Amino acid sequence: MSVCLLCDQTLESSIGWQDLIGIKKTINLCNDCSKQFERADIIEEGETIDKITSLYTYNEAMREFLHQYKFLQDIALAHVFAHDLKSVLIEKEVIIVPIPMHPAKKIERTFAHVDELLKAANIPFIHLLEKVSTEVMGEKSKEERLAMKPLFKIKPGIELNNQHYILIDDIYTTGTTLNQAAALLKEAGAKKVEAVTLIRAETMNQ
Template structure:
């Protein structure tokens, strides 16, 4: 990434304590009580979501280049950014998991960008990465769906691969590329909680500003 592009990235210094979206004109006390304008009065199965960079035209190119232009080297760079964010947040967890692709989409793309990021991150922080979740069903491309359609499309899509005892009472860091509505990570978190996972932290590179969402 060139210097000018790097300077156009908006790193998230203060994010919502629930969904991780950048906060504008919100007091810390209000965030702790109710969350931001997006997650206000919403319930999530994960304990906390953290993102590194605000979604904009420049940061969007990073993810699109990785996912659709085969720029897999970007996953290492993204993992380095995530490492620095984790050091600031001071989270403690036992394993790193990643959001899976359906085998049909994986075959078409050739790789899972979330898996590549997670594995680089695991090396950076000396944490074990576990391929623990799979998609039972092929789903539509989520970016084409509205928020409630996303939640419905992902209902009961995921399953655990191995013995549930491995994750029982463990703290998990779940890695993905973008946190938009949280539909994907929340559905996986529901499954993990049912499996006996203790705490679940979501780690993504990008998220949109909380002020881009309307209260419901």
């Protein structure tokens, strides 16, 4: 018997033909918790990033989810949105690249939250980037973001080829993080760079 990952309420379950052939969606949330999250399904095209897809809006339920997952280190919550991420990352012939954490931040958090989202969804990925700054984009004005030093560098010994890459991050706020990462990949030889984020949040400092 399974329980909701957020409120521990018992989840109803039944075995059907979808279970037998392995295509049934795994239910991790009760109906009450699930309906508190608001789908965004925003798809945008850009210059540096060819396409950005964001699945959910940043509301109170999502704020609580992020706090419990990232700051209270409840790693089991990586499974909450696994099906949603997998549904938009089933395209073949792409290389999945998570936005990395700064090493000091990873030690503080104890796990890489974007990596764990992908692992929960059984999505293969490769780290091509290293984070070289601990600065937080949402706390900066547009002018401050434009004056910033680079956030990333290509990992030593990595050579990119003329392929399709998809960057993965948990939340899109200003776009600075993803745009810097995409620009670096294209400069290194990427043919096409897209991005997928779990959440889309507006910022007051646009």
